[in-house]
Amino acid sequence: MMQGCDPRSHSHAVDASFIKSAAELADKSAGFISPHPNFGCVIAAGKVVGEGYLYAQGTTPAEVQAVEAAGVCCQDATAYLNMEPGDCHGEHTAVSALVKSGIKRVVIGIRHPLNHLRGSAIQALRSEGVQVDVLGEDLQSDIVEEARKSCLLVNGPLIIRAASKVPYSVLKYAMTLDGKIATTSGHASWISSKLSRCRVFELRGRSDAVIVGGNTVRKDSMGLSCLFH
Template sequence: MDAALAAARRGVRGANPLVGAAVLAPDGTIVTGHHRGAGTPHAEPDALAAARAAGIDLTASVVCVTLEPCTHHGRTGPCTDLLIEAGVPEVVVAVADPNPSAAGGCARLRDAGVTVRTGVRESEARALNARWLQAVGERRPYVTLKMAQSLDGRIAAADGTSQWITSPASRERVHTLRARVDAVVVGTGTAHADDPRLTARPASEAPGSNPVAVTRPDSGTQSNPHTQSVPDTQPGPATQPVPVTQPVPVAVGMRDLAPDSHLARDPRTVHLRTRDPLAALQTLRERGLEHVLVEGGAHLAGAFLRAGVVDELELHIAPMLLGDGLPGLADLGVSTLAEAIRWIPDDTPAGVSPVSSPDSHRGNPDTILRLRPAETPEPTQTPGATPTSVSFPAPEAAETPEPTQTPDPTPAPEPTKGR
């Protein structure tokens, strides 16, 4: 199970939990697998494939997995069926899957005659996915908060100018991140101040060019993003469309959107008239959105942090000082040092392609921090319970938009959305 946990850490946080699996052969050989993202094999089939490639007899082996094998048909088939078909005699599970649509794997395996043990390294497995478990328990999407600011924590100068504080490389990274999430969320104050599109644009797209055309999903309850093809700007017969996965644009707040704004003209835009971050997130989860990116403004970011619903913080810090500019956070609710909301570095992969500035020999001048909450209590809510909510005020400010086994020789593909 230690090897499975180490393999799980090679995955990417987001809509899916970090999941690893390890096959223990009769001679003590261990091979592992892990889930790399949507559309790729889950940890169990990945480990089974590695075991077969190593000539391991699965009918005499034990499979350890950090999360209960799934039973549902998503982009891939049920992992329980694969384990049963492979003839695996024993499966060891660290944590039961709290997601009702995927749970029940242990019972399915036992019904098929497989020996199942649970709770091995459970505390470690829960700690690895604590924020994902909390999001599932609160019936909301996994939340990434992105902030772009100066060294002194400002998101705009004193006169309101904010484009651009961070470098082209950082902004390119943001568009790659947008393409990986289900929705991008801003407050209505930011919508009025910046008139953002909230689209994921390819790096080759020049500033001011038109965004990708997208259409509203047919289902009234599933607002999943669509993948569109954007022509490459490079000439030549080898030119191929660049696929860009578009997030759903979301505005949160009571103010009406300006009729001529980009968000108001986009038929996919979701306007949630609430000041309750948790209520907004639960509405988005009901629409089928499992990973959202919150981009601002200062009041909205402060409200989400104060409500305890931010699972991941990505902070882009530009090497400049702005003095009496606009602070990046407002109404955080911290009045003394003991109330500080503390964060620690997240050493798991970012799931975002590395980028460089136009001056590639100098690299990106910005500092990028990926952080997770320092203290992550295990979720106490049961599915269906309504946790305590925190609202944000009406005014909003603008913001700039391993184990010792043989390693996998192929690079991990870029994950997208959903499991």
């Protein structure tokens, strides 16, 4: 006898899909809003009715953007956040916007990684009667865990810094088959491909600082922009 589909599986699949969308929105913030985390918000009522992400320092919070975009459709809708809201200056604009909009449920990918903010927004929302479900805690399944991983990745550098107390760093270098990164004469020639150099520029754009060797400063392009010579 065939068993019917578990309704929780369908519900988790829907939640996971919208959380992944919020994480994808948040990723658009990378490189533009440091030291703030990458925030994305999707509001859904059967379909997406509003969304937003933090696109520059000092701009409107992602949750507020999403609420304004959704308007009256917020009533009894669900808001999906890649990460728990949190502002180092103690502002509660995001939480206030969600509560006042009539949102009945908030699904959060991960708790805020900074200890002094972790759990504060979740508690504030619940105290206002909003249902809050956190992935990996209130919602648990394989498909939910995949969505949670996307939220971890989009703020990976912040999470690592919060846990280890040291900056997240990426080492990039190109090397020949015999282990060389440059000629002894100083003659420059591309080792890596155009595709990999494009990837390097993408990584630089998402980074707060770029550290180079002394000879790069003395002999190379000071703007590190000589990509396709």
